[in-house]
Amino acid sequence: MNLNIIACCDSKYGIARDGKIPWSFKEDMEFFKQTTQDSVIIMGRKTWDSLSKKPLPNRYNIVISSKNNVSDQEKGIWVKTPEIALNRARLFDKKIFIIGGEQIYRYFIENFFINSLILTIIDHDYKCDQYLSIELLRNKNITVNKNEKICIDRINNIERKLCFNFVFPA
Numbered sequence: 001m002n003l004n005i006i007a008c009c010d011s012k013y014g015i016a017r018d019g020k021i022p023w024s025f026k027e028d029m030e031f032f033k034q035t036t037q038d039s040v041i042i043m044g045r046k047t048w049d050s051l052s053k054k055p056l057p058n059r060y061n062i063v064i065s066s067k068n069n070v071s072d073q074e075k076g077i078w079v080k081t082p083e084i085a086l087n088r089a090r091l092f093d094k095k096i097f098i099i100g101g102e103q104i105y106r107y108f109i110e111n112f113f114i115n116s117l118i119l120t121i122i123d124h125d126y127k128c129d130q131y132l133s134i135e136l137l138r139n140k141n142i143t144v145n146k147n148e149k150i151c152i153d154r155i156n157n158i159e160r161k162l163c164f165n166f167v168f169p170a
């Protein structure tokens with residue numbers, strides 16, 4: 001099984017502040033969309049809530065929640081544990097991406113072998129209070145594929161340097 005993590009982080013691997021992503025980059029949204037097209041995406045219930053509670057189109061959306069177990073095409077596939085999420089994901093025979101948030105990234109990094117980490121890193125500290133627990137990764141063999149671009153943060157209306165596609169292969 002090929003398990004991939006995709007995230008957008010600030011310079012300290014921060015991913016959110018006050019329950020929200022404190023930036024918005026059109027280019028990163030497009031990068032995320034292109035990368036995850038026609039794949040299986042696995043997310044935590046709070047990340048689902050942050051996506052307006054609708055599945056992202058052209059992807060198999062799996063949501064992990066201890067409380068709900070709804071399976072309805074309109075609402076994505078709801079499962080009670082990360083292990084069930086992986087079992088369901090495997091059935092599609094597609095690439096699998098873990099798309100967040102903090103709790104779900106941490107659980108998968110601690111408990112499974114991650115084949116690749118696809119990160120967009122923003123060259124700025126957004127003073128986040130939730131992080132990608134990158135220090136827990138077992139595969140430390142890091143390759144950095146730099147593709148830098150200056151982009152506009154539409155929330156803060158300022159230019160930032162983004163580095164796309166850092167891949168840490170197994």
Ligand SMILES: NC(=O)c1ccc[n+]([C@@H]2O[C@H](COP(=O)([O-])OP(=O)(O)OC[C@H]3O[C@@H](n4cnc5c(N)ncnc54)[C@H](OP(=O)(O)O)[C@@H]3O)[C@@H](O)[C@H]2O)c1
Binds near residue numbers: 008020048068130
């Ligand atoms: N920068 C980025 O790339 C990025 C990407 C994604 C998300 N985010 C941000 O990250 C934040 C959300 O992260 P978060 O850590 O608060 O929440 P999360 O990981 O999205 O979801 C947490 C929820 O998932 C369920 N869950 C987690 N572990 C579980 C387990 N082992 N078994 C069963 N259910 C489990 C629980 O749902 P129940 O409470 O329903 O049981 C838990 O409350 C948001 O602000 C979001 O915008 C950032």
